[in-house]
């Protein structure tokens with residue numbers, strides 16, 4: 001059973017400007033060390049930062065409470081498997097809250113925009 005969906009689109013230039021202007025005080029507040037290592041290793045880091053920003057926002061929409069809930073930006077980390085497929089790794093209270101859920105993430109980016117789509121399912125139902 002689908003419990004929630006969320007989508008978000010982010011202007012890459014806005015993120016690029018923030019990274020350039022604020023550097024680590026910006027990236028370190030929003031992104032985990034793993035995410036920073038992934039994005040900064042890419043040819044166009046802002047594309048990947050923007051995608052992860054969109055993914056976190058999409059997640060906040062999928063859980064309905066948005067940022068009014070208990071989780072923090074860095075409690076929702078985007079990781080990629082060996083084939084590049086993204087998923088979430090959760091930390092803190094958010095990890096406990098969603099331990100029994102299946103969360104799916106898809107990301108896309110062009111030169112100007114990044115977008116992410118999230119589906120949260122009842123994992124017990126998925127296993128049936």
Ligand SMILES: CC(C)(COP(=O)(O)OP(=O)(O)OC[C@H]1O[C@@H](n2cnc3c(N)ncnc32)[C@H](O)[C@@H]1OP(=O)(O)O)[C@@H](O)C(=O)NCCC(=O)NCCS
Nearest residue numbers: 047048049051052080082083084085086106107108109110
């Ligand atoms: C999946 C695939 C169609 C994506 O095509 P694309 O045009 O580069 O995709 P977009 O530019 O729209 O989106 C890029 C995002 O796709 C996602 N993505 C990459 N590989 C993916 C995969 N195998 N499955 C699902 N999503 C994938 C990533 O989240 C990536 O953004 P990120 O690097 O910031 O996390 C293409 O990469 C592909 O066919 N990959 C096959 C697997 C492969 O060869 N992987 C190489 C790395 S080992």
